[in-house]
Amino acid sequence: MLLVVVIMLAGGLAACGGGGDDDDGGADAADDPVASEAQAFFIEAGCAECHGENGEGDGVNQRTEIRGTRMIIQQFRQRVRNGRGSAMPGYTEEQVSEEQLQMLWEWLRD
Numbered sequence: 001m002l003l004v005v006v007i008m009l010a011g012g013l014a015a016c017g018g019g020g021d022d023d024d025g026g027a028d029a030a031d032d033p034v035a036s037e038a039q040a041f042f043i044e045a046g047c048a049e050c051h052g053e054n055g056e057g058d059g060v061n062q063r064t065e066i067r068g069t070r071m072i073i074q075q076f077r078q079r080v081r082n083g084r085g086s087a088m089p090g091y092t093e094e095q096v097s098e099e100q101l102q103m104l105w106e107w108l109r110d
């Protein structure tokens, strides 16, 4: 049973990766390259400073907990583009491209 689940997951990932533009099977391919790329960007873009390295939040402001978000992509995009209140900055497409935005959303929803 577990084996079936593992195979299904692997199949799903492979199907996803097939649509990507960076499918070179690099050294860390075994270790979910999509997730680590998303996380690397989350840290690089500065999101992690307020949202924690996994989006788990800063431990103070509950609203910074965005791991497991139920937002639909349109809401997520609006928050990231427009920011919110004084604490959440907005990001232009130059800072966070549409693809990167989508990648972060997919990673956080997991």
Ligand code: HEC
Pocket: 045, 046, 047, 048, 049, 050, 051, 061, 063, 064, 066, 076, 079, 080, 084, 085, 087, 088, 089, 091, 096, 104
């Ligand atoms: C300077 C701190 C800071 C940075 C940097 C930051 N955020 Fe936020 N973010 C916040 C705070 C604080 C909130 C909660 C705002 C509120 O609703 O009061 C928030 C809210 C959000 C929300 C909405 C959560 C909800 O349930 O309404 C999303 C999505 C989000 N941030 C994504 C990001 C992403 C992606 C990045 C990086 C590109 C980022 N944030 C960078 C502080 C930050």
